[in-house]
Amino acid sequence: xxxxxxxxxxxxxxxxxxxxxxxxxxxxxxxxxxxxxxxxxxxxxxxxxxxxxxxxxxxxxxxxxxxxxxxxxxxxxxxxxxxxxxxxxxxxxxxxxxxxxxxxxxxxxxxxxxxxxxxxxxxxxxxxxxxxxxxxxxxxxxxxxxxxxxxxxxxxxxxxxxxxxxxxxxxxxxxxxxxxxxxxxxxxxxxxxxxxxxxxxxxxxxxxxxxxxxxxxxxxxxxxxxxxxxxxxxxxxxxx
Numbered sequence: 001x002x003x004x005x006x007x008x009x010x011x012x013x014x015x016x017x018x019x020x021x022x023x024x025x026x027x028x029x030x031x032x033x034x035x036x037x038x039x040x041x042x043x044x045x046x047x048x049x050x051x052x053x054x055x056x057x058x059x060x061x062x063x064x065x066x067x068x069x070x071x072x073x074x075x076x077x078x079x080x081x082x083x084x085x086x087x088x089x090x091x092x093x094x095x096x097x098x099x100x101x102x103x104x105x106x107x108x109x110x111x112x113x114x115x116x117x118x119x120x121x122x123x124x125x126x127x128x129x130x131x132x133x134x135x136x137x138x139x140x141x142x143x144x145x146x147x148x149x150x151x152x153x154x155x156x157x158x159x160x161x162x163x164x165x166x167x168x169x170x171x172x173x174x175x176x177x178x179x180x181x182x183x184x185x186x187x188x189x190x191x192x193x194x195x196x197x198x199x200x201x202x203x204x205x206x207x208x209x210x211x212x213x214x215x216x217x218x219x220x221x222x223x224x225x226x227x228x229x230x231x232x233x234x235x236x237x238x239x240x
Contacts, residue, residue, distance in 0.1 A: 042184040042213045043238070045221045046071040046201065047159065048192040049100050049138060052083045052090075057192045061089060063202040069215040070094050073192065074138040074157075077102030077122030084129055091130050096217035098136035098157065099123055108145045115151040123153075136218060136229075144234060155229035157218055158236040159189035165197045174200040179207045185225060185238035187218070 051057045051073060064071060073090055075097060080087055090097055101107065101118040110118070119137060127133050136157050139148055144156055163177040174197070178188055188204070190197050205215060222229055225238045 042211075043216055043221050043224055044182060044184070044208060044213045045187045045218050045238075046190070046205070046215050047074065047138075047157070047187060047218070048072070048190050048201075049074045050076055050104065051192040052079055052086045053193040054083055054086060056195055056198050057083075057086055058089075059195075060192050060198045060201060061086075061093065061095075063198070064095075064205070065093060067202070067205050067209070069205050070096070070217050070220070071215065072096040072098060072136070072157075072218045074098040074100035074136070075122070075126070076100050076104055077118075077125055080122075080125050080129065087126070087129060094217075096136070096219055097126060097130070098138055098218075099126070099154075100138050101140055104140050106141055106143050107139045107148045107151075108143050109147065110151075112151055115147070119151070119153075149232040149234065152232050154231055156232070156234045157187070158234060159187045160237040161186050162189045163200075165190050165194065165200060169194055169196040171196045171200045171203070175203045175207065178204050179211075182208055182211070182213065183237075184213075185221065187221070187235075187237055 046069065048060070048071060052075060073095055075087065077099070087097065099119055099122045102122045103118065105118055107115060107118065123133070123135055126135055135154060137152050137154050138157050142158050149156065160183075161178055161181045163174040165174045174190075178200070190201050192198060192201075208215070216224070219229070221238045222235070227238060229235065
């Protein structure tokens with residue numbers, strides 16, 4: 001092979017490396033509605049419970065923004081006060097917001113009045129703050145019964161991957177568990193109130209981006225897979 005031939009091969013190799021790098025950057029820069037346009041892409045939803053907490057949630061939002069990632073946050077109603085700007089930022093930046101009760105109480109066996117005090121009050125706070133409705137419900141501890149389904153007034157979202165990040169707060173363990181269990185259509189459960197969980201979440205995003213996953217909100221995940229979310233129905237991933 002002559003000098004010219006070797007030079008052509010080197011140029012082609014450089015172009016292929018550049019293309020591979022730009023594909024990763026392109027994936028991170030996609031707009032919020034991209035999953036509906038990319039039904040063959042591996043999609044996954046990152047969700048967070050028990051916030052907001054100003055210090056950790058703000059750092060998480062910064063990291064997600066840097067990576068072009070949208071997530072879903074299930075909020076505790078009593079923690080909205082003094083964190084209104086954090087919740088508004090979530091909404092403004094395209095994240096989905098849901099309800100995790102007002103006091104983080106188990107919803108099963110509650111009567112309608114008590115249920116409304118936990119879920120309805122939180123829904124009203126969010127609607128007043130953000131000017132819209134349509135908030136999903138995640139029952140604390142993942143506990144639900146027919147009463148919860150009847151009272152919910154919205155879809156009920158559980159999860160398919162739970163590394164129990166609240167237990168030992170071991171960032172490396174959480175990352176390994178989530179990445180090893182990740183599948184197209186999965187819903188990941190984490191908590192944005194622990195620094196270690198924020199670290200884990202951002203590492204998970206980087207690892208799964210490298211594996212070709214695209215992160216999206218719950219609504220985007222189900223819409224991209226052609227599934228409608230029904231009021232009072234329970235979902236743990238994007239496939240039946």
